[in-house]
Amino acid sequence: MTTEENHQAFEKDFGNNSDGVSGGAPTHQLSADETARAAARFGYGPLAQVNTAEAQLRPFGGEFQPGLYKSVEHRKFGNPAPLGLSAFALTTFVLSAINMGARDIREPNIVVALAFGYGGLVQLLAGMWEMAVGNTFGATALSSYGGFWLAFAIVLTPGGFEIGKALGGAGTPQFDDSFGLFLFGWFIFTTILLVCTLRSTVAFFLLFFFLDLTFLLLGIGYLHRTSEGKPNPPIIKTGGFFGLLAAFAAWYNALAGIADNSNSFFIVPVAHFPWSPTGRSRKTARETV
Structure with missing residues (x-):
């Protein structure tokens, strides 16, 4: 469907008749809230059909944003999140x-080479x-x-x-005790970020989980030795297994941020939690319809 056809379909399903009944020929333009509900109903990503600069976009791992954020329609820069996610994913995978x-x-x-050049420098720039x-x-x-x-490469x-x-x-x-404490520090930091993804998407949450x-597990593996x-x-092998899952989750979120109707x-x-803003708006849309 073209953008115009999508908009007409949105208006058909979410516009109001003169008698106040949902459906039928609309008598007004869609508001930002109605547009967001329509996008949720039709299953598009948070960047789809955003018509106003004031619209609040939904949490989205492809933008590396776990909370509501402003429309990016007039943003002068591209989305740096897929680059950072990809740099993290490849280095973590290896x-x-x-x-x-x-x-x-x-x-x-x-x-060491990846950690300096891609996972380190490129991700820092992103x-x-x-x-x-x-x-x-x-x-x-x-x-x-x-x-x-x-830091890992320096060590x-x-x-x-x-x-x-x-x-x-x-x-x-x-050395193992020091490295174990180093890893536990990053475990604490990641837990803080994990808490901030609880109202986001399942794909975004799983990355940090x-x-x-x-x-x-890697911290325990270095501190609880044989x-x-x-x-x-x-x-250590179990930690490596979950590291692979984290790498593929990062790549998945990166793909979600790159892939759109143009390419x-x-x-x-990306699957939204039922208590997330998108999950609640979808529930409201179903109840309204």
Whole structure:
């Protein structure tokens, strides 16, 4: 359907007759609230059919925004969220696969290049652009995880900052304890962000839920070592598994932010919680109709 056909269909279903009964020929233009309800009814994303600069868009992982936000119709910048999500996803995917023992790779040093260049620098830049477009949550999250990957790369850089050497070398109790505390700090931070996604979409919530479990399990794996004093392999592998889930959830949200009617034959479903603004508006629309 074209934009004009969609608008006519919206007016047919959500316009009011002169006698006040829903349906039939409308006698007024759709308000911002009616347009939002119509978009929810027809299953489009939060950027579809936004006709006023004052409209409040729904929470959306593709914009890395868990709360209501202003229309982006007249925004001068593109959406930086898919770039940051993709940078996070690829770096997390590689490290998590290594943590799971893929191809018997025992050292994660290949991640250093990704952590500096893509997961670190590119994600940090995406976070700064989120600040420019007015998305505080996106700026905080993407910039912070960009900093995480830079810090991770600094720790693992061979012969660079000698952090591991100062702690006795990788695999020693002092290094593992320090790294476990490092991971637990990120677990706490991710839990804070997770709370902010509870009224968003299921896809957005699952990204932070899987990531939270990843940090928790990896932190436990480094602190709760085996009898030989090594990080606990089953717990590390489990953390790697949830890291893979977090990576694919990030890619999914990135696709949801990139795909629209101009470049895709379909809109990626993100599933809204029934208590979210979109879930409530859909319930109201069904009750009204």
